[in-house]
Each structure stands twice: as structure tokens, then as C-alpha cells.
Amino acid sequence: MAAIxxxxxxxxxxxxxxxxxxxxxxxxxxxxxxxxxxxxxACSIKKDLISKNKVGFINxxxxxxxxxxxxxxxxxxxxxxxxxxxxxxxxAVSPRIQAGIIYMDTxxxxxxxxxEIFS
Numbered sequence: 001m002a003a004i005x006x007x008x009x010x011x012x013x014x015x016x017x018x019x020x021x022x023x024x025x026x027x028x029x030x031x032x033x034x035x036x037x038x039x040x041x042a043c044s045i046k047k048d049l050i051s052k053n054k055v056g057f058i059n060x061x062x063x064x065x066x067x068x069x070x071x072x073x074x075x076x077x078x079x080x081x082x083x084x085x086x087x088x089x090x091x092a093v094s095p096r097i098q099a100g101i102i103y104m105d106t107x108x109x110x111x112x113x114x115x116e117i118f119s
Contacts, residue, residue, distance in 0.1 A: 033094055038118035045092060049085065057085040058111040082107050089114075
């Protein structure tokens with residue numbers, strides 16, 4: 001049985017767009033094909049993002065125009081984290097679905113598109 005590593009949480013007040021020590025770890029190992037199981041797939045993705053303090057990128061609470069994103073360094077951190085979340089979601093779907101979302105600019109756009117298609 002594989003060992004499970006638990007990382008201590010970062011500061012409660014740290015920005016979701018700042019990376020914790022484990023933030024670069026691949027988030028999505030396998031969530032299955034989206035289709036009839038979309039509700040379960042979406043729930044699993046949300047839980048993964050909550051565990052990484054990144055759910056704001058898909059629920060609309062952390063956008064580039066958020067009050068938390070003001071300075072150049074915050075903008076750069078947001079762009080980096082948004083791209084990471086978008087990549088995680090893109091890698092959690094089949095190549096056929098990836099073709100339709102790969103060029104979207106934000107994780108929120110990707111999430112909303114998948115929600116619209118599969119809900």
C-alpha cells in the first residue's frame with residue numbers, strides 16, 4: 001500500500017494564488033471520463049482544489065479583478081496559479097475534451113464550459 005504524505009497547512013491567511021510547498025505536485029491523478037458521472041467528477045475536482053486552497057479559481061471568488069489581486073507580484077502569482085489550476089483540470093479530462101478547452105484563458109472559463117456542457 002502506498003504511503004500517504006500529509007503536508008502541514010500553510011498560514012490560514014496566505015493567498016490562494018501563492019504556492020505552498022506542495023502546490024506543484026500533480027493534483028489530479030485520475031478522475032475518469034466526464035459524461036454521466038459529471039456530478040461525481042466535479043465533486044472530486046472541487047475537493048482536490050479545496051485541499052490545495054485553489055477552489056476560488058473555479059467558483060469565481062478569486063479572479064484577476066479580485067481585491068486580493070492588486071500589486072504586480074500578486075497579479076503574477078495569480079496568473080501562475082490560474083494557469084496551474086487550468087492545467088490540472090485540462091489534464092483531468094480526455095484528449096477529445098481537452099481539444100475544446102486547451103486555449104481558454106482562465107480556469108474559471110474552463111470550469112464553466114465543462115459545467116455547461118455536462119450538467
